[in-house]
Amino acid sequence: MNKPLFQLVEMQIKEFFREPEILFWSFFFPIAIAGVLGVAFVNRGESVNTVAVIATQTNDAPIPSLQSVLEDTSGLRLVSMSLEEAELAMKRGKIALYVAKDSVNKGWNAYFDPLNSEANLAFLSLKNSLLEKNQTPILQASHITTPGSRYIDFLIPGLLALGIMNSCMWGIGWALVESRIKKLMRRMVATPMKRSTYLFSYISTRTFLAFIEALTVFLFAYFVFGVSIQGNIIAVLLTFLSGVAAFAGIAVLISSRAKNTQVGNGLLNAVVLPMTILSGVFFSYQNFPDWAVSIVQYLPLSMLADSMRAVFIEAATLADIAGKLLLLTLVGVLCFLAGLRIYKWY
Amino acid sequence: MNHNTKKPDEFLNYFYRVRIKITNQPLIILINIQNVTKSFKGFKAVDDISLTIQPGEYLALLGPNGAGKTTLVEMVEGLQYPDQGNITIKGMNWHQHKAPLRKLLGISLQETKFVDKLTVRETLNLFGSFYDLPKRRSEEIMEAVNLTHKQKTFTVNLSGGQRQKLALGVAIMNTPEILLLDEPTTGLDPNARRELWDILTKLKAQYHTTLILTTHYMEEAQYLCDRIVILDQGKILADGTLEELLDTYERGEIISFTLDKELPGQILSQIPGLHHFINRNERAKGELIVEDITRALPKFLSLVEAHHLEMRRLECRKKTLDDLFVAMTGRRLDE
Ligand SMILES: Nc1ncnc2c1ncn2[C@@H]1O[C@H](COP(=O)(O)OP(=O)(O)OP(=O)(O)O)[C@@H](O)[C@H]1O
Numbered sequence: 001m002n003k004p005l006f007q008l009v010e011m012q013i014k015e016f017f018r019e020p021e022i023l024f025w026s027f028f029f030p031i032a033i034a035g036v037l038g039v040a041f042v043n044r045g046e047s048v049n050t051v052a053v054i055a056t057q058t059n060d061a062p063i064p065s066l067q068s069v070l071e072d073t074s075g076l077r078l079v080s081m082s083l084e085e086a087e088l089a090m091k092r093g094k095i096a097l098y099v100a101k102d103s104v105n106k107g108w109n110a111y112f113d114p115l116n117s118e119a120n121l122a123f124l125s126l127k128n129s130l131l132e133k134n135q136t137p138i139l140q141a142s143h144i145t146t147p148g149s150r151y152i153d154f155l156i157p158g159l160l161a162l163g164i165m166n167s168c169m170w171g172i173g174w175a176l177v178e179s180r181i182k183k184l185m186r187r188m189v190a191t192p193m194k195r196s197t198y199l200f201s202y203i204s205t206r207t208f209l210a211f212i213e214a215l216t217v218f219l220f221a222y223f224v225f226g227v228s229i230q231g232n233i234i235a236v237l238l239t240f241l242s243g244v245a246a247f248a249g250i251a252v253l254i255s256s257r258a259k260n261t262q263v264g265n266g267l268l269n270a271v272v273l274p275m276t277i278l279s280g281v282f283f284s285y286q287n288f289p290d291w292a293v294s295i296v297q298y299l300p301l302s303m304l305a306d307s308m309r310a311v312f313i314e315a316a317t318l319a320d321i322a323g324k325l326l327l328l329t330l331v332g333v334l335c336f337l338a339g340l341r342i343y344k345w346y
Numbered sequence: 347m348n349h350n351t352k353k354p355d356e357f358l359n360y361f362y363r364v365r366i367k368i369t370n371q372p373l374i375i376l377i378n379i380q381n382v383t384k385s386f387k388g389f390k391a392v393d394d395i396s397l398t399i400q401p402g403e404y405l406a407l408l409g410p411n412g413a414g415k416t417t418l419v420e421m422v423e424g425l426q427y428p429d430q431g432n433i434t435i436k437g438m439n440w441h442q443h444k445a446p447l448r449k450l451l452g453i454s455l456q457e458t459k460f461v462d463k464l465t466v467r468e469t470l471n472l473f474g475s476f477y478d479l480p481k482r483r484s485e486e487i488m489e490a491v492n493l494t495h496k497q498k499t500f501t502v503n504l505s506g507g508q509r510q511k512l513a514l515g516v517a518i519m520n521t522p523e524i525l526l527l528d529e530p531t532t533g534l535d536p537n538a539r540r541e542l543w544d545i546l547t548k549l550k551a552q553y554h555t556t557l558i559l560t561t562h563y564m565e566e567a568q569y570l571c572d573r574i575v576i577l578d579q580g581k582i583l584a585d586g587t588l589e590e591l592l593d594t595y596e597r598g599e600i601i602s603f604t605l606d607k608e609l610p611g612q613i614l615s616q617i618p619g620l621h622h623f624i625n626r627n628e629r630a631k632g633e634l635i636v637e638d639i640t641r642a643l644p645k646f647l648s649l650v651e652a653h654h655l656e657m658r659r660l661e662c663r664k665k666t667l668d669d670l671f672v673a674m675t676g677r678r679l680d681e
């Protein structure tokens with residue numbers, strides 16, 4: 001058996017594992033990011049600190065009073081939510097802290113992750129404001145460290161999404177541009193080998209390698225930080241595949257015409273950089289202005305990261321994320337077809 | 347080895363062979379290039395070229411940089427399309443018969459880098475798979491191009507000559523009927539060049555392959571090919587066997603010399619068989635184009651002696667394609 005597809009995939013995998021630098025950037029680097037950010041940098045980086053105040057059915061009176069007391073507290077915005085809403089908002093990074101009435105000692109309890117410096121800050125300023133105003137309600141700190149609400153829980157699904165994007169964009173997009181620059185592509189497609197086989201080999205190889213990369217990062221996070229998947233593993237896998245489909249398609253489109261390093265690099269960065277920054281991999285984009293959020297949430301990386309995060313920490317079901325996954329796949333297929341139409345083989 | 351055997355081709359092959367045996371002058375045209383023009387932003391790289399190539403022919407495209415050799419060859423390979431004109435190979439063209447044509451050709455491009463971190467053997471296996479060849483074929487190729495001892499070397503670590511041999515190996519994997527090599531020996535030392543020539547000569551004897559080769563080297567064209575086409579500025583300047591080409595222009599042999607003083611004019615009339623004298627630098631330096639060196643040289647030397655001139659440099663040679671090219675264009679081939 002000496003099938004072209006098999007040989008092409010074998011070639012790319014060998015090429016991959018024979019380049020120590022590539023191995024470093026693909027495996028070690030994401031793990032290093034996860035490690036450094038997970039341990040040291042627990043700030044979620046909200047530009048505005050939103051504090052949720054839990055509305056209680058039994059007694060609604062204290063809430064407006066707390067809000068009126070804290071009206072002019074600088075940098076804090078109070079919103080009322082139900083307990084479920086507040087927990088979800090916390091997992092999504094929309095809020096760093098929520099306050100609920102303590103039924104036992106008639107005071108207030110602030111719930112937050114003590115490792116999150118921003119939450120600590122919010123807690124202190126809340127407490128100060130109350131003291132300054134000589135208010136009777138006493139604010140007590142209640143630490144929550146349940147899995148799913150820590151920064152690392154927020155970070156890892158995002159990093160996996162980022163990894164999928166980078167793996168596809170560079171592993172397919174850049175590899176194709178490079179093979180065009182080296183004139184290897186034109187040499188290969190001058191043989192009877194099918195062009196679809198050629199492109200498909202790159203996509204297959206990347207699906208495999210991106211999976212290994214994602215698995216490595218996840219296992220690291222699992223064993224070192226106890227990050228776990230709350231949702232269904234099938235949903236995670238389908239999210240992964242939709243992500244690969246989306247970015248493989250985009251990569252083929254991006255690589256369809258570029259015939260020198262500068263253009264290829266420029267195009268890839270033009271796609272990769274904005275999404276890396278905007279799509280909420282490291283920090284939630286929920287605090288952007290509303291008009292920005294309405295755009296950013298449909299960036300492919302945002303959709304991928306959000307779906308991944310939903311399954312990881314909110315135990316979202318397949319049905320919950322199906323819309324986004326279909327959209328991702330559609331983006332991939334459309335880009336792939338567009339790329340194929342204008343593809344420059346020679 | 348039943349790759350690239352196709353039923354209609356078998357018939358044609360048989361037909362070619364019979365024709366060649368009977369008349370030694372086949373009537374069937376293997377490659378037909380008709381009035382082909384290719385421009386890049388208004389610049390005509392190939393300018394209305396017509397050329398027919400017969401089965402088994404070894405043809406050299408000879409020409410200086412930018413003559414249009416690569417452009418022409420790549421149009422035959424289907425890697426570029428002509429703006430005007432047609433190219434047919436065995437009656438097939440690149441618009442309708444891509445798949446069978448790709449099976450028919452073996453090509454080596456002017457510049458190809460292989461996958462850096464793939465070994466020689468793996469590279470051959472890879473390309474072999476594209477032609478549906480067994481891995482055993484890779485061994486045969488490595489033997490044929492003398493790379494067996496380098497089979498485990500990454501292509502990035504091969505020397506220039508070894509890489510060219512690998513490129514040739516890849517080109518001949520499918521035992522192509524038509525081999526198109528773009529400057530296969532540029533940059534090689536004379537030994538490596540000769541090694542490649544030997545491989546190509548063997549191929550011709552064994553498989554009756556048809557070859558189109560581009561080169562800057564006159565000796566290469568002379569040694570390998572029965573037919574030489576000289577290209578310049580997108581046009582064909584000359585086409586024929588070496589003998590024919592040299593015949594089309596004034597025949598002759600060259601005595602090139604440098605003297606200490608000017609050569610007196612009356613000497614020239616006494617040299618037997620002199621065609622003409624090319625004067626460089628006040629007659630102290632020049633070239634005599636003569637019918638026959640063996641007759642002209644002794645007389646010339648005795649005349650020099652008789653006039654008390656001192657010979658500083660003397661060189662005798664036959665006319666070459668280079669001289670032909672200089673005569674036609676005023677430039678040298680390897681300029
Ligand atoms: N893609 C292109 N775009 C613009 N000009 C081109 C292109 N390809 C070739 N040319 C021009 O066409 C002319 C012929 O080029 P070509 O590569 O065919 O020459 P060549 O005979 O192969 O030269 P060399 O011996 O240097 O390889 C050159 O002047 C070159 O600049």
Ligand SMILES: [Mg+2]
Nearest residue numbers: 415416417456
């Ligand atoms: Mg060339």
